[in-house]
Amino acid sequence: xxxxxxxxxxxxxxxxxxxxxxxxxxxxxxxxxxxxxxxxxxxxxxxxxxxxxxxxxxxxxxxxxxxxxxxxxxxxxxxxxxxxxxxxxxxxxxxxxxxxxxxxxxxxxxxxxxxxxxxxxxxxxxxxxxxxx
Amino acid sequence: xxxxxxxxxxxxxxxxxxxxxxxxxxxxxxxxxxxxxxxxxxxxxxxxxxxxxxxxxxxxxxxxxxxxxxxxxxxxxxxxxxxxxxxxx
Numbered sequence: 133x134x135x136x137x138x139x140x141x142x143x144x145x146x147x148x149x150x151x152x153x154x155x156x157x158x159x160x161x162x163x164x165x166x167x168x169x170x171x172x173x174x175x176x177x178x179x180x181x182x183x184x185x186x187x188x189x190x191x192x193x194x195x196x197x198x199x200x201x202x203x204x205x206x207x208x209x210x211x212x213x214x215x216x217x218x219x220x221x222x223x224x225x226x227x228x229x230x231x232x233x234x235x236x237x238x239x240x241x242x243x244x245x246x247x248x249x250x251x252x253x254x255x256x257x258x259x260x261x262x263x264x265x
Numbered sequence: 266x267x268x269x270x271x272x273x274x275x276x277x278x279x280x281x282x283x284x285x286x287x288x289x290x291x292x293x294x295x296x297x298x299x300x301x302x303x304x305x306x307x308x309x310x311x312x313x314x315x316x317x318x319x320x321x322x323x324x325x326x327x328x329x330x331x332x333x334x335x336x337x338x339x340x341x342x343x344x345x346x347x348x349x350x351x352x353x354x
Contacts, residue, residue, distance in 0.1 A: 139270040142315070146274035149311050153281035156304055157288050162297055165288075169304040172281075177311050180274075184314050188323055198326035202310065202333055209337040213303055216344035221296040223348050 134190055138183045145180035148172055161229040162221050166214055173210040178203060271319050278315060282308045299343045306336030 152172020159165040181199040188196035285308060289301035310329045317325040342352050 135267055139266055142267075142270050142274050142318075145311065146277040146315075149308060150277040150281045153284040153304060153308065156301065157284040162294060162300075165297065166300060169300065169307065172304065173307045177307055177314070180311050180314050184318050187318050191321075196323060198323060198330075199314075202314075202326065202329050205330065205333045205337075206307070206310070209333070210307075213337060213340040213344070216341060216348075217296055217300055217303070220299070220344045220347040221294070224294065224296065226294050226296065 134186065138187050141179045141183035141186070145176045145178070145183065148176035148179070152176060162226050163218065163228050166218060166221075170210055170214050173206055177206060268319075271315060274315055275312075275319075278308060278311050282312070295347060296344075299340060299347075302343075303336065303340045306332050306339075 149172045152168045152170075155168025155171075156165055159168060181203045185196060185199045188199075282305065285301050285304045289298055289305065292298040292301055309332055313325045313329045313332070317323060317329075345352050
């Protein structure tokens, strides 16, 4: 039973590590490439370390806490390094596949008037407009 | 059963290292290469953990911790160099 648990965790970890690197190699764009290895870090290496913790804790000399250090360090540092990498890529103006977002005024106009230009402000109905005619 | 699964896991992680190394060699931009190095040390940690389970020795975790710390410092230094043109200002 214990061996089955350890084996399943090792398989999950190895498959996720492989998928993360496959995403790094196959994705078309830097910002999408950044997505893969962070998952490999958290799920892949995380479950490998859990499997190793179970494996060494069920041997003769008690609980083993070396893995907790590695897990904590990786889980703290992975988002920081991904954030710094994306900041560096934005600083170097690396092309993204997605279009840049439209300007805020254009978005507001399209949402409000369904694509037509905004009505002039003087055409807005005033409360006593029909009386003054 | 554990030895078979460990062999499969060794093969998968080695293939992952190969793919990462390919990205490191052919990455079009500098952040791609830094990201490939970052992934490479995470894969090295996974390989060391697998080796520790394969050889039944807890000796390799010290090396894994060292690789984690040094790799993070290296990634931060390289990103800082790209961002600012200088590491320690």
